[in-house]
Amino acid sequence: MTKALERRAKLRTDLIQTAERMIAERGLAGLKTRDLARAIGCANGAVYNLVTDVDELVLRVGSRTLLRLDEALSTAESTGEPSPRETLVRIAIAYCDFAAENLELWRALFEHRMAADKILPDWSVNDQLQLFRHIYHPLALLFPKRSQEDLGITARSLFSAVHGMVALGLEQKLVAVPLPALRKEIADLVRAMIDGLVARTE
Amino acid sequence: MTKALERRAKLRTDLIQTAERMIAERGLAGLKTRDLARAIGCANGAVYNLVTDVDELVLRVGSRTLLRLDEALSTAESTGEPSPRETLVRIAIAYCDFAAENLELWRALFEHRMAADKILPDWSVNDQLQLFRHIYHPLALLFPKRSQEDLGITARSLFSAVHGMVALGLEQKLVAVPLPALRKEIADLVRAMIDGLVARTE
DNA sequence: CAGGAAACTTGAACATCGTTCAATCGAAAT
DNA sequence: ATTTCGATTGAACGATGTTCAAGTTTCCTG
Known part of the structure; x- marks a missing residue:
């Protein structure tokens, strides 16, 4: 039980940090879920296990x-x-x-x-x-x-x-x-x- | 010659006015080329005969x-x-x-x-x-x-x-x-x- | 006025998005 | 070892801006 949750938590942190870096480098319009997924090493759809929306992701970075x-x-x-x-x-x-x-x-x-x-x-x-x-x-x-x-x-x-x-x-x-x-x-x-x-x- | 240009000019005016109305009603994000084309009565691709870009269209409305x-x-x-x-x-x-x-x-x-x-x-x-x-x-x-x-x-x-x-x-x-x-x-x-x-x- | 050339128009096709979801996988429990 | 059930996947969907080959109209010329 803990193993899975730990992994999730780490992925979530990675996701937000990567999103932050991506916005800083390429602007808000340069934030793409597929790039994010590749960067943190998971499937495109998996982003939606960590965050409900791109909106939420932007808000978390904000x-x-x-x-x-x-x-x-x-x-x-x-x-x-x-x-x-x-x-x-x-x-x-x-x-x-x-x-x-x-x-x-x-x-x-x-x-x-x-x-x-x-x-x-x-x-x-x-x-x-x-x-x-x-x-x-x-x-x-x-x-x-x-x-x-x-x-x-x-x-x-x-x-x-x-x-x-x-x-x-x-x-x-x-x-x-x-x-x-x-x-x-x-x-x-x-x-x-x-x-x-x-x-x-x- | 004049006939075609007149039509083009009128369509162009219509396009910009429709875009203006659309932005006013639904915001900048609500501006869609297919809606515009339908509103002024032409094909989707024809918008690009009147304007090079959506960018240009937004600038013209601006x-x-x-x-x-x-x-x-x-x-x-x-x-x-x-x-x-x-x-x-x-x-x-x-x-x-x-x-x-x-x-x-x-x-x-x-x-x-x-x-x-x-x-x-x-x-x-x-x-x-x-x-x-x-x-x-x-x-x-x-x-x-x-x-x-x-x-x-x-x-x-x-x-x-x-x-x-x-x-x-x-x-x-x-x-x-x-x-x-x-x-x-x-x-x-x-x-x-x-x-x-x-x-x-x- | 005929008929070919030039320009215009079309809408299907393409690439790229965010988002969804049935199928698959893997770890914990029995 | 087997079952179970949530986590994970990646293919697929629906939009969207943009392009372009093909079809259509318009214009000029003989």
């Missing part, structure tokens, strides 16, 4: 990506000058750097679309909401009088704005922005957003 | 979407209080509204990915760069001393930030934000960004 992203943002949050303003700048830059260094895996987080009827599992939803908390803390220091709800909204707005700059900045379709320039733009605009928000409370 | 978006931003730019600050806010809100009202077509602009080796045609690139000019004008009024290049960079940053808020705000995966709330958040953050940028020049 979970790992979000975990690493979370770590990157955590170190950015706690490393360096503790001023909330500069902490938020560091977090934004860290987001940009992570996206640049993990371009295809990061893209897969947003490119992936499931059939409208399928609902995505809880473990996947929770993963995503965790990200805002890195922004929430410094924001709470900057705006002690704001309600939790307000802070949450502002945190998401800030995150979204930085996300947009990174997303369009790393897009190769338009004129590709050199990474150092993008980092500078992001730092500038984050400082401007914070200053503008702070000024309103005075 | 061009129409960008044109309509441009119009929406134009009226927002010239309608209402002429203060540059409020003009920029109106443009941002107009972008948000357009995305909400043309959700799938707007998404198709960014979801679509071509094979890495294929280069996208000039007419498609030009379409996209036009958008920034709506932001450029008010920005130039706010920052008369900045260089053209600087203004262009700031314009793209502002656009990208708003784009991010709209993109993540309209995403249904996470908690869906009610549209009025999203509009308010965008207006707030745009004002904050502008105020923050202006404060730096004083």
Whole structure:
């Protein structure tokens, strides 16, 4: 009994890691079940013993990506000058750097679309909401009088704005922005957003 | 000679319009050549007489979407209080509204990915760069001393930030934000960004 | 207007996907 | 050793984008 389950568990781990590598190397569209099966040494159909869907596989890879992203943002949050303003700048830059260094895996987080009827599992939803908390803390220091709800909204707005700059900045379709320039733009605009928000409370 | 070309031209127009409707109704992933052929009354393979690729078809639909978006931003730019600050806010809100009202077509602009080796045609690139000019004008009024290049960079940053808020705000995966709330958040953050940028020049 | 050339149109065929499932295999239990 | 039952296989299915030889229409010329 244990023998079979062990094998299954190992295969499952291999599958997810191989899928991660494959997305990183060839993009989300380059993920093929037959390639996966060959890579982990099993039959094409066997993939569906380890995972119900390709959708689930992508979500599992996404979970790992979000975990690493979370770590990157955590170190950015706690490393360096503790001023909330500069902490938020560091977090934004860290987001940009992570996206640049993990371009295809990061893209897969947003490119992936499931059939409208399928609902995505809880473990996947929770993963995503965790990200805002890195922004929430410094924001709470900057705006002690704001309600939790307000802070949450502002945190998401800030995150979204930085996300947009990174997303369009790393897009190769338009004129590709050199990474150092993008980092500078992001730092500038984050400082401007914070200053503008702070000024309103005075 | 004319007869054949007329028919071709009409079919081509039909094709693009049908593709547009199909994307609007069922999303980019719902665009199928066989459905298109049936809808415009020709054989499956005939689609490739009108268009070299599905890629080209999506780009042509995208061009129409960008044109309509441009119009929406134009009226927002010239309608209402002429203060540059409020003009920029109106443009941002107009972008948000357009995305909400043309959700799938707007998404198709960014979801679509071509094979890495294929280069996208000039007419498609030009379409996209036009958008920034709506932001450029008010920005130039706010920052008369900045260089053209600087203004262009700031314009793209502002656009990208708003784009991010709209993109993540309209995403249904996470908690869906009610549209009025999203509009308010965008207006707030745009004002904050502008105020923050202006404060730096004083 | 006839008739051949050129261009257009067709739809069957191909390659590639994700996914399914009846048949086969192998390990644990008796 | 035999049975049993779930795990595994890989062939097959249904879509899908794309191609192309064959058939059809259109156009030009004598």
